[in-house]
Amino acid sequence: MTRRIAQIVCFAFGALLFALYFSQLPAVRSLNTTIMIDYWQIIFAITLLVGVISFVKISVTNIRRGDSRPYRIISLIGLTVMPVFAIFWGIKGDSPFMWMFEYVQAPMQSTVFALLAFFVASASFRGFRARSAPAAVLLAAAILTLLSRSSLEGIVPQIVTDAADWVRGNPSMAARRAILIGIGLGSLTTSLRVILGIERTWLGREK
Amino acid sequence: MKHLESRHWIFGGLFLFVIISMALNVNFDMRVSPETKKMFTFIDSLPAGTTVIVSFDHEASSLPEIRPLALVVLRHAFSRDLKLIGTALLAEGTAIGYRLMNQTAAEYSKIYGNDYVYLGFKPQYIAAILSMGESIPETYPKDYLGHSYQNLEMLSTVKNYDDVATVISIADGSMTTHWIEYGASRYNVTVTAAVTAAMMTTYDPYLASGQLHTMFGGLRGAAEYEKLIGIGGSGKRGMLAQSVAHVYIILLIIAGNIIYFRTRRKRRGVS
C-alpha cells in the first residue's frame, strides 16, 4: 500500500515540477519556490540528520561489540564536541567551533587529499604504459599537458603549449562533450522512468 | 624503516623535490593564459557597485588550491568596488568562504552589510539554485550571522538573479555544472568559474558552447591572476615546486615505460 502511495507522490511532485518549468505565471512561480524551499530543502536537511543519527547508532553498536572501539570513541567525541562548541560559543568569527574547523578539520582534510599526489606519482611509474596506440595517445596528451602547465616558459617551446591547448580545446573537449550528451540522455530517461513508476529500485525490496 | 618498498622511494623523491623547491622560494615570470585574461577582463569590466554572487562550492580537502583562486577573485572584486553576496553549496565551503570574505574585506576596508554579505549554506543545492532564481530573500531569510535579509542595506534591491551581474562559482567538483544547468539554463544568469585544475577539462564543453561565460583555475591560474592584479600570493610561490613536480612525474612515466619495454623485449628474446 505505501509503495503505491509513494509512487503516486513521486509522480505528483515530478510531474508538477516538470510542468511548472513551462509557466511564468506569478502564482506558478510562487508554488515552485514553495516546493523548493518548504519541501525539498527542509526534507533533505532532515534526511541529513537521519544520516548523522545512523552513524552514531552504528558507532555505538561497534563500540559495544569491541570492533575498533578506541577509534569509534574518538569519532563520537569529535562529533559531540562540534555541536557543544556551537551551542555555547556560536559559530562566528573566532569561536571554538571555527577554531576546530580551521586547525583540526581543514588541515587533516587537505592532507588526506595531498596523499593522492604520492599515489599519482607511484601510479605514473607503475601503471602508465604505452602498451597500445590509444595508450600512447593518452600518455602523449598527459605529457603535453604537464609540460604546458608548468612555468618552464624559457625551456618549453611555445609550440608545446599551443599543441596542449589545441588538444584540450578540440579532441579532448569533443570526447567530454560526447560523455556529457550520453550522461544527459541517460539522466533524462532515468528521470522519466522514475516519475512514471517504471524505475522502482528507490522503493526498496518488495516483501 | 625495514620495509621500504619502491613506492616509498618514489614518495620520498617527490617530497624531497617539493620541499627543496619551496625552500628555494624562487618566483617565476610567466605567460598569462587567454582564459585567465578573459576572467580578469570580465570582472574588470563590471561597473563599481555591481552585485555579484560568489559561491564557495568546494570542500576543505582542496583548500590549498582553492584558497589562492578565491583570494584573487575576491581581491579583484573588492578592488573594483563590486558588491559581493557570498553563498556556499557545500557545507565545508561555508566556513572557508566566510573566513576568506572577511579576511579580504578587511584588506579593502569593506563593511559588512554595505559592501558584502554572507548568506551561508543550503544543503539541497539544486533547490537552492532554483529558488534563488525566484527569490533570494525567501531562500535565505537570514544571513550566516543571523541578520534578517530585510535589514541588510546592500540586499534591499536584490531579489533574484535579474539583480545580479554574475555568479562566480569557486568549485572543486561538479557544483558549477548545477549552476549552469539550473541557474544559467532556466534563469539566464551569467555563470563564471574558478575551479581546481582537476575539474577544468570537465567544464570545457560548457565553455565552448558559451553556457559557462569564462573559467580559470589551478594554482597556475591563480598565479597568472596574481600577476594581472599585481598582488603576490601562494599561487606564484608554488610555481617552481609545481613545475618540478610535473617534470618528476614525466620522468617517472618515461622511466616506467623504458623498464616496461626493456622487460618486454627480454621476454620476447627469451621466448
Added chain:
Amino acid sequence: MEWGVIIAGLLTLAIFSFLYRDNPVYKIAESLLIGVSIGYFLVITWTNTLMDLLFEPLTNEGKWSLVIPLALGIMMFGRFHKKIAFLSRIPIAVLIGSGAGVAIPAMLEARILRQISATTGPLVTESGYLDLSLIVVLIGVLTSLAYFYFSREHKGVFGIAAKTGTYFLMAFFGTTFGYTVMSRMSTLIGRVEFMLSDFLHLVH
C-alpha cells in the same frame, strides 16, 4: 607559536604517516576527522537551514503550512524501526520525484540540445576555408558517441568509428590526467608550504 598551528602541524604529520604504512596514529587522526566533519556538517545544516527555514518561521512567524514538510521529515526517522520503516518511503518519494522533475528540462536543454547545437556549426568559414577545429570536434563527438553505443556490434564502418572515438577519449583522459596531477601537486605544495613556513618556520 599558536596552539592551533601546532595541532594542525601534528595532525598533518599523523596523516602523512600513512605513506609509510597504515598505523594507529593515522587511524586516530582519521577517526577524529570523521567525527569532527560530521559534527561540523550537523551544526551548519541545523543553523543555516532547519532553524532559518523551518523552526523559526513555524514558531515565530506562525507559518503553519510548514507542519506538512516537518511531518514528512519526521517520517524519515521511521527508518530506524523495522515496523515503521515503510513510512520513510513517502518523504523519499518527494525528494526523488522533485529531483527527477527538475532534471528533465535541465538535462534536455543544458546537456543535450545546447551541446549538440554547439557541435553543429558551419564547417566552411565565410572566406571559404574549412573550419578544421569544428570538423575535429564534430568527428570527435560522433565517434565518441559511437564508442558508447553498445546496442550494436562494433564492426565494419561503425567499428572504425568506435575505434576512432577511442583515440579521442584517450586524448581526453590524458589531458584530464595531466590536470589532475597538477591539482594533486598543488594540494601537496599547499601542505608543504604550511609545514615549512607556519609550523616549522624554516621558510618565510
